[in-house]
Amino acid sequence: MPELPEVxxxxxxxxxxxxxxxxRRVEVLDERSLRRHPGPVEDFVERATGARLRAPQRRGKFxxxxxxxxxxxxxxxxxxxxxxxxxxxxxxxxxxxxxxxxLDSPLGEGAGHPGALRVDFVDQRIFGSMALDELxxxxxxxxxxxxxxxxxxxxxxxxxxxxxRAFLAALRRKQTTIKRALLDQTLISGIGNIYxxxxxxxxxxxxxxxxxxxxxPRATTLLAEVRLVLGKxxxxxxxxxxxxxxxxxxxxxxxxxSLNAYGRQGLPCPRCGTPIVRExxxxxxxxxxxxxxxxxxx
Numbered sequence: 369m370p371e372l373p374e375v376x377x378x379x380x381x382x383x384x385x386x387x388x389x390x391x392r393r394v395e396v397l398d399e400r401s402l403r404r405h406p407g408p409v410e411d412f413v414e415r416a417t418g419a420r421l422r423a424p425q426r427r428g429k430f431x432x433x434x435x436x437x438x439x440x441x442x443x444x445x446x447x448x449x450x451x452x453x454x455x456x457x458x459x460x461x462x463x464x465x466x467x468x469x470x471l472d473s474p475l476g477e478g479a480g481h482p483g484a485l486r487v488d489f490v491d492q493r494i495f496g497s498m499a500l501d502e503l504x505x506x507x508x509x510x511x512x513x514x515x516x517x518x519x520x521x522x523x524x525x526x527x528x529x530x531x532x533r534a535f536l537a538a539l540r541r542k543q544t545t546i547k548r549a550l551l552d553q554t555l556i557s558g559i560g561n562i563y564x565x566x567x568x569x570x571x572x573x574x575x576x577x578x579x580x581x582x583x584x585p586r587a588t589t590l591l592a593e594v595r596l597v598l599g600k601x602x603x604x605x606x607x608x609x610x611x612x613x614x615x616x617x618x619x620x621x622x623x624x625x626s627l628n629a630y631g632r633q634g635l636p637c638p639r640c641g642t643p644i645v646r647e648x649x650x651x652x653x654x655x656x657x658x659x660x661x662x663x664x665x666x
Contacts, residue, residue, distance in 0.1 A: 370446045372428055372524055372558030373601035378452050379426045385454050385485055386433055387423045389473035391416050392484075401466035401491060404445070404517070405499035415500050416442065416469070428524045428557025432515050434503065443501045443515045444489070450496025455486040462490045467498050524558035525595050526602075536587050539579050546582060547575035547654060550594070559594060562630045563601065565655045567594040569629035574661040575654040581665045600626065629655040 370378075394413045396402060405412045420436040431452075432441040444452060453462070457470065465488045473485035489498055501515040509529060523530045535556060542549050549555055550564045559567070568575055570593040573586065582590075604626060628638050633646035637657040646653045 370429065370450070371560035371563055371601075372426075372526065372598055373563075375426055375429050375431055375446065375558075376526075376602055378446070379424045379431055381454070382424045382433070382452065382487075385473050385475040386421045386471065386487070387474070389421050389471040389475075389485070391419045391421065391469055392472050393417065393468075393470040395468040395470075396466075397468065398466040398494065400494050401489060401497055402499060404443075404497040404501075406501075412498075412500060415440075421471075427514060427518055427527070428521055428553060429560070430515070430518045430521060430557075432501070432518070434513070435500075439503045439513070440500050441503055441515050443497075443499050443517070445497050447491065447493065447495030447497065449492040451488075451490040453488045453490060455488055457484045457486050459486065461488065464490050464492050466491050466494065521553050522555055522557045524598075525556060525591060526558070526598055532588075532591060535591070536584065539582070539587055540584075542579040544579055545575065546573055546577045546579055546590070547649065549579050551650070558598065561652050561654075562627070563594070563597050565630040566597045566628060568661065569656060570597060572660050574663045575649065575656055577663050629657065631655065 394416045396409050396413060399409045402409055402412050419438070419442075421442070422434040422436050424431060424433045426432075430443070430445060432443040434441045444450070446452070454475075461468070467489040469487040469489075471485045471487060472483045474483075475485055489496070501517055503513040504516045504519055506512040506514045507519060508523070508531075538555055539549055542552075542555070544552075547564050547568065550559045550567070551561070565575070567590060571586065571590040573582070573590055629644055632644045633655060634643055636642065637644055637660060640657065640659050642657050642659040644655055645658050646655050648654075
C-alpha cells in the first residue's frame with residue numbers, strides 16, 4: 369500500500385497541474401471507485417463538474433484537493449494499488465482506469481492542447497477511491513480545514529505542526545508494542561509496514577518492544593529515524609516493488625534499492641552481518657535483525 373512518501377510524491381506532482389484548474393468534464397467508468405462518496409454517481413459528477421480546484425493537500429496517506437468557493441474537497445485514497453496519472457487528452461487510457469477528470473489546467477497550456485489536461489484514476493484492486501467530502505475544522509488546530517473522514521487521523525511526523533512532546537507522552541501511555549503503535553493512524557500517521565521496519569532497524573528497536581518499556585531517549589531516537597527514513601524515501605520518489613505504485617507521470621520510485629531490513633529476509637544485516645529475519649505480523653510481515661534488535665527490559 370502506498371505510504372506517506374508515495375502519496376506526497378503524487379501530491380507534489382499534481383500541485384502545478386490542478387492548482388487553479390477547472391474540472392471541465394467527469395467520467396466515471398467504475399462506480400465502485402466512488403463507494404466512499406456520500407451519494408450516487410450522478411451527484412459526484414454534477415458537483416465536481418465546473419469546480420475550480422485549489423492546491424492539493426495531504427495528511428499521512430490521505431490526499432485531497434479543496435474546491436474553491438465551497439466547503440468541500442475532492443478526496444483521493446490510493447488504497448493498495450491506486451494511481452493518479454496526468455495525461456494529455458489524446459493519451460491512450462489504461463484498461464484499469466476507473467474515473468477520468470478532464471481539466472482546463474495552467475499546466476496544459478502550450479502542450480498541443482491549450483489548457484487541456486486529463487487526470488486518470490487507475491486502480492487494479494479497486495481498494496482506492498475518489499469522493500467529495502465536507503471540510504471541517506481540524507481537532508488540534510480548528511483554523512485548519514480537513515475532510516471529515518480525515519479528522520480522526522493524527523498528523524504525520526513531517527507535518528510542521530506535529531507535536532513531538534505530545535506524541536512521546538502518548539506513546540509512553542500506550543499499552544501495546546512499538547510497531548503496532550507506529551501503525552496506529554490515530555497516534556501518528558503516514559508510517560506503513562515498510563517504513564516502520566526500516567525505522568525500527570535504524571533505531572535498533574525490536575518490533576515487539578513494549579511501548580511502556582521504551583525509554584524517552586530511545587523513543588526520541590526512533591522518531592528521528594522515522595523522519596530520516598521518510599525523508600530519504602521521499603527524495604528517492606518512494607518505494608516501488610512492482611508496477612502498482614507510480615508517480616503522476618507513470619514513473620516508479622527507487623527507494624527499494626536503499627532498504628536495510630524490509631524484504632531482505634535471509635540476507636546479511638548491513639550493520640552486523642546477521643541474516644535478516646521475517647516474522648508474521650498483523651497479516652503481513654516484520655523484518656528485523658535478531659542481533660541488533662532485541663526486546664529489552666520487558
